[in-house]
Amino acid sequence: MSDPSSKSKIESSPKILSGSEIFLECLQHEGVEVIFGYPGGVVLPIYDKLLDYHIKHFLVRHEQNAAFAAQGYARATGKAGVCMATSGPGATNLITGLTDAYCDSIPIVAITGQVSTAMIGSDAFQEADTLGMTRSCTKHNYFVRDLSELPSIIKDAFHVATTGRPGPVLVDIPKDVLVKQGTFELAKETNLPRKRTSIKWKPEQIAKAAFMIWAAERPVIYAGGGVIHAEAAAKLKKLSELTGIPVTTTVMGLGAFPSDHPSSLGMLGMHGRFATNNAVSKTDLLIGLGVRFDDRVTGKLDGFAKHAKIIHVDIDQAEINKIVKVDLPIVGDLSEVLDALNEQLTETKEKAGQAKEAAREAWMQQIHDWQKAHPLTYDKSTTEIKPQFLMEELDRLIYGKAIVSVDVGQHQMWAAQYLRFSEPRLWANSGGLGSMGFGLPASIGTSVGNPTKIAVALIGDGGFQMSIPELGTLATYKLPVKVIIMNNQYLGMVRQWQEMFYNGRYSEVEFPIFPDCVKLAEAYGIPGRIITKPEELVPALKKGDRDPGAVHS
Ligand SMILES: Cc1ncc(C[n+]2csc(CCOP(=O)(O)OP(=O)(O)O)c2C)c(N)n1
Numbered sequence: 001m002s003d004p005s006s007k008s009k010i011e012s013s014p015k016i017l018s019g020s021e022i023f024l025e026c027l028q029h030e031g032v033e034v035i036f037g038y039p040g041g042v043v044l045p046i047y048d049k050l051l052d053y054h055i056k057h058f059l060v061r062h063e064q065n066a067a068f069a070a071q072g073y074a075r076a077t078g079k080a081g082v083c084m085a086t087s088g089p090g091a092t093n094l095i096t097g098l099t100d101a102y103c104d105s106i107p108i109v110a111i112t113g114q115v116s117t118a119m120i121g122s123d124a125f126q127e128a129d130t131l132g133m134t135r136s137c138t139k140h141n142y143f144v145r146d147l148s149e150l151p152s153i154i155k156d157a158f159h160v161a162t163t164g165r166p167g168p169v170l171v172d173i174p175k176d177v178l179v180k181q182g183t184f185e186l187a188k189e190t191n192l193p194r195k196r197t198s199i200k201w202k203p204e205q206i207a208k209a210a211f212m213i214w215a216a217e218r219p220v221i222y223a224g225g226g227v228i229h230a231e232a233a234a235k236l237k238k239l240s241e242l243t244g245i246p247v248t249t250t251v252m253g254l255g256a257f258p259s260d261h262p263s264s265l266g267m268l269g270m271h272g273r274f275a276t277n278n279a280v281s282k283t284d285l286l287i288g289l290g291v292r293f294d295d296r297v298t299g300k301l302d303g304f305a306k307h308a309k310i311i312h313v314d315i316d317q318a319e320i321n322k323i324v325k326v327d328l329p330i331v332g333d334l335s336e337v338l339d340a341l342n343e344q345l346t347e348t349k350e351k352a353g354q355a356k357e358a359a360r361e362a363w364m365q366q367i368h369d370w371q372k373a374h375p376l377t378y379d380k381s382t383t384e385i386k387p388q389f390l391m392e393e394l395d396r397l398i399y400g401k402a403i404v405s406v407d408v409g410q411h412q413m414w415a416a417q418y419l420r421f422s423e424p425r426l427w428a429n430s431g432g433l434g435s436m437g438f439g440l441p442a443s444i445g446t447s448v449g450n451p452t453k454i455a456v457a458l459i460g461d462g463g464f465q466m467s468i469p470e471l472g473t474l475a476t477y478k479l480p481v482k483v484i485i486m487n488n489q490y491l492g493m494v495r496q497w498q499e500m501f502y503n504g505r506y507s508e509v510e511f512p513i514f515p516d517c518v519k520l521a522e523a524y525g526i527p528g529r530i531i532t533k534p535e536e537l538v539p540a541l542k543k544g545d546r547d548p549g550a551v552h553s
């Protein structure tokens with residue numbers, strides 16, 4: 001994205017720079033190429049200097065969407081996404097996006113302006129306690145008291161966001177620091193620990209894990225987003241292939257294991273597959289990798305994997321025994337742990353690997369029988385477009401070629417069940433927080449972050465109405481995002497709960513007015529079409545292959 005011939009100002013100018021310039025120099029040195037943001041009073045000094053730098057700024061239509069777009073970028077690339085907002089309302093608008101990133105362990109660095117230091121505490125115009133408000137939804141937050149601290153804070157912010165368990169970090173910078181002149185000296189290294197984790201797993205734990213794995217008759221691997229964050233998908237595949245153990249993934253772990261692998265069990269939990277949940281409830285060894293035993297996975301805890309010994313590998317010690325008491329906790333970087341475990345398993349395979357072979361074969365057969373008896377099915381006889389049909393057709397067209405960003409609701413779960421993922425970072429969803437309005441802005445970030453893949457935004461009619469203005473961002477930057485609005489004409493997920501748990505007493509789940517999406521898209525200069533018949537689906541999806549386009553089904 002950045003012009004390779006671009007020169008940092010520091011090489012051509014004296015070392016006396018303004019706070020804004022120092023800030024932008026620091027970002028450049030962190031390798032930042034794009035910022036998703038929205039300007040305002042106290043960040044004007046940064047926006048002014050931005051004109052002189054080769055960092056590309058994407059002007060979104062709401063700060064919440066800057067945070068979601070930064071997340072889309074981070075989820076697609078593994079690098080920290082950057083978002084920026086002004087003080088007061090700009091900062092408060094970021095909060096949902098920060099909380100969302102915190103829940104899903106997504107590395108983003110949020111920059112907020114603050115009123116000048118001398119005015120803090122005076123109820124100044126657009127003053128808000130950003131630090132206080134974001135303390136609980138960031139991995140860490142910083143306030144820049146003095147210009148001299150700025151380079152080291154920026155360096156530390158990127159370090160904290162991307163190392164250990166990744167997460168959002170916020171840096172709040174008062175206006176006087178941005179306008180002040182000072183000598184620029186780049187912070188060379190962070191003083192924080194460089195290791196991804198300071199707690200190191202022990203070889204005895206690896207040996208014990210290998211022993212438990214060979215001793216198990218009905219093992220299952222339960223893999224989560226941590227596998228993707230640790231770039232450990234290939235190592236997970238090796239583990240599964242070395243041992244023949246099937247793998248189920250969480251909604252955050254989709255892509256951590258290839259969907260079409262014979263040992264793939266798809267997703268587990270409330271919205272997971274019958275056979276997979278059966279396997280988890282009957283397993284005698286559950287190997288949790290980069291997971292957090294979320295309630296959408298476990299359901300009632302006393303019924304979860306109740307026959308199993310549990311191994312839990314996670315980089316965050318706070319996750320160990322938080323929800324479920326485990327038999328063997330291993331705290332460490334999954335990539336390192338899986339290397340060590342695979343080595344141990346390779347060494348011990350010949351001696352120990354055969355002991356339970358017959359039982360393992362019977363276990364896989366049992367799982368296949370469950371899968372055969374309870375496949376994902378739907379009524380194919382209707383003349384309307386069934387969501388599952390849409391997913392199957394979309395999957396056929398985009399498998400391995402697209403990054404799919406989804407919103408929150410029924411469509412999200414259909415996508416999670418039916419779409420296949422060949423590799424990590426092809427899926428962006430609001431897993432832990434379940435924030436409606438996520439999908440469309442996230443697709444902006446995935447499109448910018450990885451333009452080699454087709455960007456698809458698959459969203460509900462409810463979530464779409466929360467993010468309509470971002471069509472403006474798509475159009476402005478001509479981002480080739482394929483927007484698919486699944487219009488079931490209600491807040492489907494909520495309606496489903498009312499149907500199941502409130503005797504079908506539907507309350508406030510329909511919109512009496514829904515805009516004509518074609519006219520709406522065209523108002524932004526984006527081609528759109530409404531389709532209602534199954535036979536129209538594939539031609540419509542194909543037509544908009546690389547153009548911005550809205551399909552309303
Ligand atoms: C910001 C926010 N508000 C409310 C909810 C509660 N909620 C979860 S799913 C859902 C319905 C989503 O409807 P729609 O976007 O049409 O998707 P569908 O379920 O119909 O596929 C709602 C209201 C939420 N998750 N996020």
Ligand SMILES: [Mg+2]
Pocket residue numbers: 409460461462486487488489490491492
């Ligand atoms: Mg809907």
